[in-house]
Structures are given as structure tokens and as C-alpha cells.
Amino acid sequence: MSVDMRTYLAHVELANPITTAAGCAGSGRELAQFFDLNRLGAVITRSITLTPRSGRPTPRIAETPSGLLNAVGLQGPGIDAFLDRELPWLAERGVTTIVSIAGGSVSEYGTLARRLASAAGVTAVEVNLSCPNVEDRGRIFARDPAAAAEVIAAVRASSRYDVPVIAKLAPDVADVVAVARACVDGGADALSMINTPLGMAIDVDAMRPALAAGTGGLSGPAIRPLAVRCLWQVHAALPGVPIIGMGGVMTGRDALELILAGACVVAVGTAIFNDPYACLRILRELEDLLHKRGFERLADAVGLAHRPPGSGPRGRIDLEESSL
Amino acid sequence: MSVDMRTYLAHVELANPITTAAGCAGSGRELAQFFDLNRLGAVITRSITLTPRSGRPTPRIAETPSGLLNAVGLQGPGIDAFLDRELPWLAERGVTTIVSIAGGSVSEYGTLARRLASAAGVTAVEVNLSCPNVEDRGRIFARDPAAAAEVIAAVRASSRYDVPVIAKLAPDVADVVAVARACVDGGADALSMINTPLGMAIDVDAMRPALAAGTGGLSGPAIRPLAVRCLWQVHAALPGVPIIGMGGVMTGRDALELILAGACVVAVGTAIFNDPYACLRILRELEDLLHKRGFERLADAVGLAHRPPGSGPRGRIDLEESSL
């Protein structure tokens, strides 16, 4: 017996819930050396910007306990080269592609969405809101419900009606539910969380910041408890909104944790750096865990940990042997 | 040659910069079985409340990658029993004691401060602002600059003039500098950061939250990058304000990282659970690292990583052999 792993992002069906996280799978080609990208539910691209970007100086990544700090700085080819070379490569292979976009102003996001609207092979648009708003003294969109909603409305308005718009949120806000709600009100069809909270490390030998940029985004298992908490809060407040969960997923158990908290899709980022086969391994482990718990459909596990205490579990519960 | 490890919290001199973190050293007696508490710069008590508290149901602590989630819920004897039994025990032994207090309203914090003002043996008061304000629908004081400032002003007004008031801040806010600034404007003599950000874990076998309380505070090395970032931002904005740094300090290197970011005192929490001798070991390692880097005084290392790039390091830099 196998588990029905299909899942939905708004009306879009994905064959399974595992995707790459934005910015963690290069252009797709690098991973394709290791396995066929069609085996993933989807590929989320790095965040595409209007013009090419060289990114930040090195060192760009520092290791922290169970985490990585990165200040890669959205290095990428820009939307023209992306539409010329990267998207067609994915489209030709029939890879389900969610395109992430990043801008410095509301209008930049709108322009990016418009460019994508006329391209073939865009299954959904993920809006990276963890960018500074150059029109508001560099305040991060994701930290300001109104600004986030404005970006989402602009992207929604410029996108094809059948292409879901996904708002990607950050955890380092006082109230993630308020931002989520604003984005949904602004027209987001789905949410994606969490982006990396801002962190920092200091090299105690050089006695300087470990990253050339000073601060960076924290990813990896260290932040999984923050991701689960954000998913839980937002799914409880907005149970009808599909959520892509991410943050420190290294194994099928971790993916299941996010699903039980409310994610219907799980994106894998940092784990890929540690194991190029991570996405496929996690998918296999997840299916196996669901099967062992008696699930016939992934969809039945989404948000299941929210059921009121005392109500019986849906699946089998005698898990002692499989709990390793 | 030994390093001058003295440090100052406002006008109060501590013999060295290592203290226990609030809530992580019981009543003091438990640790005293392992070593003499006078060897620490100070002991920070658990957060004392007005009345006795039984805390939260179990499970109260869950393990996460390089971290712990806790929802102990401020179990404690209440201020009466604390003043009767716990504080005198510390005072008799001459232990430098910083008393942490927690309340549900501004007036509760004020009352606690007033009770402490008439007690002997209180070196400073640390105000735990990560409590829900029962008069504002449970909104956490630390997430609201105005409410935090109000609490600090009440505590400052009720405390003895020569007892520094320390505001303890949480990282899960959109702008930690704004909260820090409000607290200093409200009368805080020093700051303490970081308290635990809110996290969550789900037991994928039981398919329920791992903690009975659902969410809990995340501590340990996983959050050190958040602590360093908060320290860095606040020290850059308010360079004259002494800061107790905490969050994932397990070794002398970790303590030095927080000091280079701007802490003049370093509190050790979760590490104590893993190693009862952690505070002493960290103190020894820290002194050793400072010595190897050519520092004669701890004070010279505080905030040193902020020096402009290009300026030479203060200490020796040829550390290749000692960098393990």
C-alpha cells in the first residue's frame, strides 16, 4: 500500500509535498546531476531580481550550532537571463517550477510579476518579502504588515489569474499572524514560512564578524522550532490557507513535524548543502512514516497536531518500534 | 600574567563577568553542591513572582537541535518565601545576587521591586519582560516598547537608588533597538539579552505538541546567532549602556563572542543543565583566551568587534595554534 502524496497549493496540484527552498538549489542544473528534478513536488527557484546581482563579498556563509548564517545577497542573473536561459531549461524538462522574486520597491515586485506573467512554465510565484524597502529607509517588507500587503497586491494584480501568489514570511516579527493576515487580505493565495531570521556570528580569532556583511540569515535545524511555532500560529488563525513550510528540515521526521503543524508543502534548503540527495531521501522517509502511521493520504496529516487534546489520533498509535 | 576580569554593571563592580542566567540555577543551593558560588561574578535568581507558582504541566522541556524548548512557567516559591529562605541563604554566603522579577502587570512589578528594596543582599534587579500583560490581552511586555518602558519606570521608582535596574529583552520583535531604547529612556541602568524566543516542537509519534503547554522558549547554542545579533545592534545604538549577554554560551569562546559583540557580563543558562561546572569552566576558558590574545583587562575586549574594518586588532593576532 502506498500513500497518496498529492497536495495542493490553492488549485494547483503537486505530485508530492517536497520542494527545494528558494536560493538553495542553484539554477536547478546543479541538482539535476544527482537526480531527476521531476521527482520533486516542485522546484522553487532562487529569488529573481530585476537586474543581475553579484551578491555579497565573502565570507558569505558561517557555520553555527545546527545552523548556517548566510549573506549571499541574492546573487543571480537578473530576470532577463533567467527568462532566457534558466526558466526554459526547467520548462523543457517539465519541472514544476515556482519562481521566487525579490525587489526593493513595490513597483519592482510588480514589474517582475508582469515579466513572469508572459513566460511559459511558471506554476506559482513566491514573493520573498525579506528585502529592504528602499522607499522606507530600508525597512524589511516582511516586518511591516501594510508594506507586505502592498507588495502582494501588486504582484497579484500583475500575475495571471491561474498562477497562485505565495507570500514568504520571516519569523523575526512581533506577530507573524498579523503579517500573514495582511498578506492574505492583500491577495496571497498561499503562504511560505519561514525565511531566515537575522543573526550574526563573530570570529573570535579575527575578533571581527564572521560574515563580510556582518549579519546574515540563520537557517538549518537550529530554527526549526521557530518554523513550527510560526506554522502553528498561522495555521490556527488561517486554517484554510495553504502553507509551504520550511526551516531546518533534514529528515522525513522533520518534514512530518512541519506537516502536522499545518504545512501542506515542505521546502528543503540547508539540508541540500549537506546532502545533495536530501529532497528525495526526505520524500521517501516521509512517505514511509505516513504509511507506518496508517495514513492513506498525506492530506489527512496536514495540521493534525491541532486536533483538540483527548480526541484520538487518526492513524495507528502503537509506534514504539518505529519511533527511532 | 593574569587578566583583570573585573567588570561593571552601571556603578556595581563584579569580580568577573560570568553569572548564571535567570531560571537556570534553581535556588542556588543545587549548584553550590558543585562549587562555591562566590567564584561567579554574580548569581541571577529565577524570576520571582508575587505568589507561589506551580509552573506548567509536564512535559515542560523538549530537546531540539542544539537547543531546548522550555515551558517551565516560572515555577517558584513566591516573593515571601524567597525573602524568607532563598535570599538570606545567598546573602549569608556573600554571593553577589541579582534578583530577577516577573509580573503580570505594571503594578505587580512595582510591588516586587518595593519588597526587594527593603531586603538585604540585592545587588541588582533584573526585570524579566517576557511575561504577558494581563491588562493588555496577554501581550508580552518585551514586544511593546511603551509597555516595557512603563514596567521599567515602575521598578526604577520603587528600587533603591544604588541598585541598578536591568531590563531583560527578547529577540522575537521586529526592532530590538527600539525596545532597548525605550527601556533605557524608562530608567534602565543596564540591559540583559536575550530571553528565549517563542518556539515549538511536535512529537511526530504522538502527533501532538511535545510540550504540554504547546509553545515554549528556545534556548541553547541554536539561538546564539540571534543573541549576538541583538547584542551587536543594541551596543552599536547605545554604546554606553552595560549589557548582560546570554544565549547559547557553552564555552569560553562563546562567551568571548558575546563580549566582542558588546556584552560586559555573560550569563550561562542551558549549558549548566549539560554541565554543572559550566560557569567555572567557561570563566577559566575565557580568561585563557583573553590572555592568549594579549588582553590585560576584560574591559578592553567589550564590543571590540565593532572597531572599524582596517583598524588593527588590539591583541596579538597570530592565533593559528590556539584556534582549536
Add this chain to the structure above:
Amino acid sequence: MLTTRRVDAYHALTVVAPGIAERFRPGHFITVAVGGPASSTLARRAFSVHDVKPDYGGTVEFVFTVRGPGTAWLAERKARDTLDMVGPLGRPFPLPRDPVHCVLVGAEYGSAPLFGLADLLQRRGCRVDFVLGAASADRVFGALRARRMGETTTLTTEDGSLGVRGRVTDVLPSVIADTRADVVYACGPLSTLRGVAAVAIEFDIPIQVAVEQTMVCGFGVCGSCVLPVIGEDGVTRMVRACVDGPVFRGERVRFEDIGTIPFDALGAPGAPGGRAHEPGGQTGNRHVS
């Protein structure tokens, strides 16, 4: 670390630790740090001391079953690896003044700490009878040793693969009756202890239980291991299994309320001496409860 061995479903590690061995009394436990220097697991793991021996200045043996990452790591240790161990911790079993009849009940690895206890009791002239049980034969720990030491030994397995089919609580009443027991000592999972305590209470004889409640520090500072216990003064308090236990008088432990804060516990929300409003949790997680 000295030796590692397998005993049926269990692993046993013997560690040279003179400081611990010297101060050991039956019922004490130790904790170990797991995962090595770059480990991502911070909580110490607690284990009952099974045996101490005078060799090499003093050795300590504990017995465990692989449950999660910590015990999996321990199972891979080899002789001569070093182990970060703290102990002896907790309050040991109290001993009767007089040479009475004692039944020692152990479920699963819960029997590990009972043999040192049996030895002490016998040296004080007590009669010792064992009741050991587990899910299956390979998980009954120490049956041979019990047979050598005990006046009688009754074994139970849930699958019937050894001894009586059933649980220790099924056979305990007849053992108490047959041996005219004056006191019961028990160690095992909480559900078993609850049943054992109920039997002893029915017979109106003292019952000492060594509980196993999730521990993180093992020496009283983290607050993870609390359970509701009724004090001498009749007041229920959330006490720490690691320093106030792990051994408690069975009738004082409110087994059915473990995992809750009984409304009449000292400092319970809304309890006398507690606070009227929902008290401020450290991280204020009211929105989930």
C-alpha cells in the same frame, strides 16, 4: 570506560568512576552527556546505577535499552572511550530498621537498581522476594541474578515467553500474601508503579517507588522532572524527581495527575496561595493552550 556488553535486549556499560562508586547507595542514578563534542543534543540522559565494584578504584555499571539518539550513541561506545558522567544523584532507597520481609518489583530495566538494594536488605537480615516483568523474555532484566538472590522470584511477560503471562501487578497480590511482605520496593515505568502502589496500598503496607520522569539536568536546576507529590503536611507540591526523588513513598505520588498541575497543588493557577488570573508564563504562550 571499561567494558561494554549486551544482555539480551539491553546494553551494559561499566565506567571507572571512583568518586561515584564510593558514595553510591542503591536507588542513586547517574547522568551522562551524549553525542560527543559537536553534539546537537544538550540534555543529559539519566540511568539507574546497576552495580558498583571496587575494581580500578571503583567502577559503575548501568544498563540501558536503545530508545532515541542518546541511547543509540551510547550503544556505539567502545571500551576505552571516555564518558562524561555525573553522580551519584537523587535520594536512595530508604532502608527498614528491622529485618522485615521485602518484595522487590522491577519492570523492564527497572530491575537494574534492585540488586544492590537486595544485597543491602539481606545484609540487614531482611527476606527478599523478587517480582520481575517485561513485555517479553529478552526484556526481563536480571532474572538469573534474582533467582540466585531472592527467596522466591516470580517472572511475568506480556507475551508469555517467560514465567507467568501478564504483568507484575497481576502476580503481586499473591506474592505479597505468600511472603507476608512488610514492604514493597518498585522501579519501572510510571504506569507500572501506579499499579504496584495501588496493590501495596490495598495491603496497607509501605511502598517505595523509584520513578522515571523525563530529566534534563538531573540535579534540580532545570525544572523538567516535576510530578505532584503530597507532602507531610498534606499539601500537594510539584516536586522534582531528580533531587526530591527519584524514590518516593508510593502513596504520596499522585500518579493519576502526572502531566497536569492538580488544581489543589501549591501555587496552581487559581489555587489558594496561587494567582487568580492566568499567570504570566515565561514566554507567554497563552494563545496555544
Add this chain to the structure above:
Amino acid sequence: MLTTRRVDAYHALTVVAPGIAERFRPGHFITVAVGGPASSTLARRAFSVHDVKPDYGGTVEFVFTVRGPGTAWLAERKARDTLDMVGPLGRPFPLPRDPVHCVLVGAEYGSAPLFGLADLLQRRGCRVDFVLGAASADRVFGALRARRMGETTTLTTEDGSLGVRGRVTDVLPSVIADTRADVVYACGPLSTLRGVAAVAIEFDIPIQVAVEQTMVCGFGVCGSCVLPVIGEDGVTRMVRACVDGPVFRGERVRFEDIGTIPFDALGAPGAPGGRAHEPGGQTGNRHVS
């Protein structure tokens, strides 16, 4: 894992890995995951392949020095432990079409990948001369093997404990002159490579450098390992050492600009084709720069 051995200041691990051995060409590197299952260290560690052998279907050997937690963990591995290894990765050394004279320069463990290269070059009829250097004698890797293989071998140590006192760049000009070298291959720290490239450029001969820039993934997806390299079209790009290198033409690497984004790099802030305003960093860390 097959064998572990110490060579002076270095550790060498040999691993059975037929898939890697089969596709290996000199200049390739491998990455390993460190710390075991509950590890808190996520970045893979990169090492040049020192040797491949046909035994056991194909083995791979790499050589390393203990620097931090990852290499400390590796140094504790024992024969028969398993290792999570990915490879071969990167672009190998390009080989000359004709039987030319080659100088191979290795600093510290940078000499490790040069012997496989020397072997291939010699089989193509090239003359090979070695220049190996390090801080001290115990850190010069492979001196004996170089002496066996090379037409000449020049050793340098900074403390004078072996060969010429000084650095490889001090002796390189005379070696190039004496051997009438047509091409230089070099591997070592960036500072050494920079000097070696400068010498080769002065002699106007091709120089291939294998760079070591902090890597996390090793296969092109994390973006940690970039450095500014001038392309065929004259445009500087931030290219990835792991997939576009680690071997580059020395004159194309802008060594002096490593650790910066040169203002004329493609997509640099304010550069042609770049953006006028400070571009939105992923996590918006403007307040610290």
C-alpha cells in the same frame, strides 16, 4: 573506510569509493559530512583527492591537517568506520597537448593533488619538476614522492628546517629559469597562489591554480565559495570555486580582490547592469555595513 594513517603533521584517510575512483582526474576534490548523525555541523568539508587506487574496486585517499571541529572529528575516525563522501567534484587540471616542461608547486597540503597530476603529465611525456614548501619540515607533504617522481625537487620551509629557508615563491623564478618551464601548476593557500601566479605572469607562461575558498556544499548551490574571475569576454564575474573551479587560469583570478565585490564585476552594486540603489539583501543587513 579502509585505513587511516599519520604522515608527519597530516592525517590520511583511504576510503573504498569505486564510483569516485573511477571518474577521478587530478584536481578533483571530494566533500565529507562530519560529526556523525546527531552532529551540529552542517557544512560539508572539502578535500583534494590525493590518490586513487584500484584495490577493493577503487579507493580514494585524502590528506588533511586538523584545523577545527570537522577535521578533529575526522582525525578520530578508525578503520572500518563509514564516511559520507561525495565526489569527484570540480573541474580537474587541464593537460597540455604537447610534451612540455611543467613545474608543480605545492604549499602545505596543497601538494597532495599534484602527484596524480605529475603521473598523468609524465605519461604524456612531459618533464615534471616540483617545488614544495611549508612552514616547517613536518608540514611539507610528499617530499619523498616528489623526489622519486620529479626531474628536480626544490623544498622550502619558513623556519629552514628542510630545504631552502623561505617560501615557494622565493625559489620559483630560478626553478622556472633552470627547467625552462612552459607551464606552472600550483595548489596551496590563496596568498601563495597569488605569489605563484605573479611569478608565472612575469615569465609569461601559463599558470593553473587550484584554489581553496571556503566551501559549504561543494556542488554549486550554496554560493559560499565565490571569487572574482575575469571571463573570456573580459568581464569579471563572481564565480563558484566548486563548480567553475577549483582550477583556474592564474592570470584570470583577481587575487587582490578576493573578499570584495570589485566595482566592475557583473551585477556589482552600482555597476553597469547592476542597480543604482543599495540592493535589497536577502535579510536586509544594511545597518551593519
